[in-house]
Amino acid sequence: MAFEGLAQRLQGTLQKIKGKGKISEADVKEMMREVRFALIEADVNLKVVKEFVKTVSERAVGQDVMKSLTPGQQVVKIVKDELTNLMGGEQNPIQFARKSPTVIMMVGLQGAGKTTTTGKLATVLRKRHNKKPLLVAADVYRPAAIQQLETLGKQLTMPVFSLGTDVSPVEIARQAIAEAEKEHHDVVIIDTAGRLHVDENLMQELKDIRELSKPDEVFLVVDAMTGQDAVNVAKSFDEAIGITGVVLTKLDGDTRGGAALSIRSVTQKPIKFVGMGEKMDALEPFHPERMASRILG
Numbered sequence: 498m499a500f501e502g503l504a505q506r507l508q509g510t511l512q513k514i515k516g517k518g519k520i521s522e523a524d525v526k527e528m529m530r531e532v533r534f535a536l537i538e539a540d541v542n543l544k545v546v547k548e549f550v551k552t553v554s555e556r557a558v559g560q561d562v563m564k565s566l567t568p569g570q571q572v573v574k575i576v577k578d579e580l581t582n583l584m585g586g587e588q589n590p591i592q593f594a595r596k597s598p599t600v601i602m603m604v605g606l607q608g609a610g611k612t613t614t615t616g617k618l619a620t621v622l623r624k625r626h627n628k629k630p631l632l633v634a635a636d637v638y639r640p641a642a643i644q645q646l647e648t649l650g651k652q653l654t655m656p657v658f659s660l661g662t663d664v665s666p667v668e669i670a671r672q673a674i675a676e677a678e679k680e681h682h683d684v685v686i687i688d689t690a691g692r693l694h695v696d697e698n699l700m701q702e703l704k705d706i707r708e709l710s711k712p713d714e715v716f717l718v719v720d721a722m723t724g725q726d727a728v729n730v731a732k733s734f735d736e737a738i739g740i741t742g743v744v745l746t747k748l749d750g751d752t753r754g755g756a757a758l759s760i761r762s763v764t765q766k767p768i769k770f771v772g773m774g775e776k777m778d779a780l781e782p783f784h785p786e787r788m789a790s791r792i793l794g
């Protein structure tokens with residue numbers, strides 16, 4: 498299960514302080530030492546851990562907490578609030594264009610789950626938002642990637658726009674948007690090429706597609722299992738092309754939690770969705786508060 502170690506450690510730590518009728522600064526310090534270890538062990542970014550510990554400590558030793566009748570419970574609430582804040586606070590919905598079609602660009606490294614997520618997102622858009630998406634195969638370097646999207650399209654009975662591998666991705670995006678306007682598709686989801694590593698050529702190509710297609714959303718798909726690597730990838734993509742949100746995949750696995758807890762704070766960009774499995778219905782909106790509740794039990 499995801500976050501299992503972190504959940505166990507935090508719950509254990511908070512259990513100790515919860516019932517206390519009186520709390521001293523030393524109690525808070527001791528608790529925060531354990532919280533710090535738990536977060537570091539979960540592979541949370543060190544700077545993020547430091548800031549989190551500082552914020553919670555300052556709030557927890559405040560007069561209103563210390564003098565309240567249930568200081569233990571107040572401290573637990575502060576940890577939950579700040580964990581929620583760390584993950585972005587509110588759920589962050591998809592931004593739709595005022596004038597259709599809404600353009601969503603999917604970016605990410607190979608294997609992160611970009612193409613699968615494109616199919617899942619289309620499913621969410623059709624089911625929950627009543628939209629009629631057009632999927633666009635813009636990975637011209639891997640014929641298999643185009644095929645994978647076409648197979649998904651068939652499976653979902655969703656149209657896929659493809660011009661093979663001989664046309665540039667920018668041109669594919671241009672023609673796809675024109676096609677969407679003509680055929681009244683209200684959302685265009687562009688599945689761009691991934692690479693094994695972040696590189697200049699990839700970023701330039703993504704910038705070109707971005708410039709032309711003026712997307713309403715640029716979703717970076719990252720694999721939660723890769724922890725701090727995912728955070729670094731998010732930082733690089735955001736600096737190079739500017740992302741509007743993150744989709745964190747493979748949260749059904751036993752990820753320690755580092756990516757989920759660090760990405761927002763490091764990039765200032767929200768996690769919008771989480772992937773909870775390989776099937777097409779396994780994409781969920783990310784709710785920071787629910788996630789914090791799950792971690793703290």
Ligand code: GDP
Nearest residue numbers: 607608609610611612613746747772773774775
């Ligand atoms: P891409 O190279 O980024 O387009 O990656 P793919 O979409 O081909 O996905 C790579 C692998 O990850 C595939 O086997 C997917 O089924 C799998 N995958 C994607 N998202 C999830 C997820 O949320 N959970 C799990 N368990 N597997 C996923």
